[in-house]
Amino acid sequence: MTRGFVVRLDQLLSSSDPETGWAIRLLGTALLIANLILARPGEPAVVGWTVLIVGFLAWVFAALLDGRLGWQSVVALALSAALPTVLLGPSPDSTASLAVFIPFAVFAAHLRVRVALVIAVAVLMAAIGCASLLTYHRGPVEIVSDFVVLLILTAFGLARRRYRLRAEQTRELLEQTRLAQREQARAAALDERARIAREMHDVLAHSLGALSVQLDVAEGLLSEKRDVEGALARVRRSRRLAVEGLAEARAAVAALRADIPPLRDALTELTDAYQRDHDVEATFQVTGPHRALSPAAEVSLLRTAREALTNAAKHAPGSPVSMALDYTEESIRLSVRNIAAAVPPPTTVNGFGLAGMRERVALVGGTLSAGRDDGSWLVVAEVPAT
Secondary structure (H helix, E strand, O other): OHHHHHHHHHHHHOOOOHHHOHHHHHHHHHHHHHHHHOOOOOOOHHHHHHHHHHHHHHHHHHHHHOOOOOHHHHHHHHHHHHHHHHHOOOOOOOHHHHHHHHHHHHHHOOOOOOHHHHHHHHHHHHHHHHHHHHHOOOOHHHHHHHHHHHHHHHHHHHHHHHHHHHHHHHHHHHHHHHHHHHHHHHHHHHHHHHHHHHHHHHHHHHHHHHHHHHHHHHHHHHHHHOOHHHHHHHHHHHHHHHHHHHHHHHHHHHHHOOOOOOHHHHHHHHHHHHHHHHOOOEEEEEEOOOOOOOHHHHHHHHHHHHHHHHHHHHHOOOOOEEEEEEEOOOEEEEEEEEEOOOOOOOOOOOOOHHHHHHHHHHOOOOEEEEEEEOOEEEEEEEEEOO
């Protein structure tokens, strides 16, 4: 029971706009009720009580409907502050002053009220109050003191209004920043998903395409030539391609998780594996000091090297291959060179080849070129350094 009361009290006191929240409204209402109980509006009493009650009802209307209505609640708040100024003259105590100053303090700091309107209401209240005080021949001390308080309330309310407007703008800017960050994170996630899909597509399509060719050949050897040995060799080759494809898929997933070894080590392993599997001379050298690369750029260069070696084995089997990685201040350049075959490799092979390599490198801001160079086939990929 006590905990529920504390929670409700906390909800009552907390507000996105505390100065016009329910706590201030209830406090102002309590003070105005106390002011009514102690009021001595002067003669004629009927007019005085009517003014006080109408002003109080206008305050209650504005307090209850401030969050639901627009200009109606603002007009009621201004009326609640301006109307009791007619009692500044006949009221012998501070009744009229409290009835004026409490609503006007809230009105001057209200966010929906323009500065010009605050000043206009203050001038109107000063004129009505001055006329009331002069009519009942109040002394200059009372006149000056009331208008000094009114001036202070106007200045304080406008200052608080400006501060609260800035706080509201800051809150909106923070919310927009959070939305922008969420959109940026979403875009990064979509980009990562697209990159994962692209890498897995390359690996699986390359492996499954080669596997399909080997199985078709094995089927042809069995059905047409009855060549069991040849078909068995093709099946074994298919099994090896399946194992290699699975290894490539795992390597691609590891690379996308940023678990791959450094680019230099990964390219060294790739060169050694190529030399071992194809029984040809394959060399790899690195020049320049090591520079950091984004995971996407490292994966791009590694996939380009793998694709270039695959094309070299397909179109120039048995020819030596040399690979070089050159670090400079502006970029990292990867080059793969092999003795060119009589017929150059096609620009695309089942969606891969040079077109796929260029697309992959371009996505990380790099460039790729390929062509004959002094009797060799040279592939050069270059990405900017981070």
